[in-house]
Amino acid sequence: MSVPNTAAASTPAALRTPRERARAQTVADIVRLGREHLAVHGAAALSLRAVARDLGVVSSAVYRYVENRDELLTLLLIDAYGELGDEVDAAVGRVAEADFAGRFRALGRAVRGWAIREPARYALLFGSPVPGYRAPADRTTGPGTRVIYSLMTIFDAAWRAGALGAAPAPAAAGSAGGVPAAAAPALEVPRPLASDLQAIREELGLAVPDDLLARGALVWTSLFGAVSFEVFGQYGADTFSAPDALFEHHLSVLGGLAGLN
Template sequence: METPRQRQHRQTMADILRIAHGQLVTEGSAGLSLRAIARELGLVSSAIYRYVPSRDELLTLLIEESYTAFGDAVEAAEARCRREDLGRRWLTVGRAVRRWAVANPAEWALLYGSPVPGYHAPPERTTAAGSRVPFLVLQLLADADLQPASDDPPMTAALHRELDKLRPGLPGDLKPEVLARGLLAFSSLCGLVSLELFGQFTNTVTQFPAHLDHQLTRLGATLGIPEPT
């Protein structure tokens, strides 16, 4: 049972996150101000520390929230594809990533931009949530019938160890070529989206969503993914 007091606490906590999210959207991550949140809540500045121990902690909360929303969005889109249609799955993931990033640029910057200076996210709380989308790509490639590549065995073994740390449930039979290609696929996707959001070519690419499709198809071809049917 929830006492009124607990309920009120939970409500205030939710309000804080809501306002913080608004600040993130309008001001960016540097605009996050605990004092401003308190002001907007009608609280005195020190009272906010009853709920959030520090600004960094608030940032971590927002990052967790964003990773979850991002993972949900992309996984939901991918889940609607026929499992056998690898090309469709890849294209869908790419489009979903871009769509979410364009709709939530502040959050995208938080997750995949340069780290907020002076702040380091505690890996144990972010990497698991943050690996959902890259693992989607990895799974997709694992489902493909890839030609074994001449990869560097010690490098691949280390990669495997690293990924296993992130998500212990990793299937042990992930082939070397899947790991290497998955990393390239996800990196390139991030690069394409980040450059569109942060970079100099903004206008052009935004005007033509077909551009991403072209690039995804091209990348897919490299990675051994067939065209969508």
């Protein structure tokens, strides 16, 4: 997977020259101020000139470290993806390896907790695209896929351990009172989708079969959809008075869909 293309990402601080350490600190200060401006003004209004002003230098000095607004956005993306990934990894790592349902819940809670605490940075990662900006895939794909990789790793480990349940069959036509009139056949994975899933399986080294991998994609998008609805206020101010309970219910439902409960 890709990593940030910076000297700071690959060179231990103790091994850098004083000049390299000074540069790394200046870039870190620019990113810190960029976070603050992002929270106040939003990504579309991000300005390197404004960051330079708060840093106490002329804008031409900042351009020696971060060449333009797009580069600053890229650094902020990498920074936010990295922090979210670290929090998810730490939360999952505190749960026993064989407790697959617990690890899934820990992952979901970590995503929600970070998103609520960092709504502007969450919006940069998962909200509307910033006009005129295209994230460089070689630098952001790796950091940006850490959470989904962690999620798929949980599913795959559960499958390998024989702890992942079979896909629930859809309700049959003619069911009454929520009880199917007859057992329904399992959904087949269309061939084009199967090709995509095979590519994902090979890239990530997974063993989980197509139907469960497709279910994992639904769980992934549903988890982030629930978080986005809460962070962006899409439920409405007075619809749910207990958002924590609602999210825990969502996690239980999604865990069941994944076969982890």
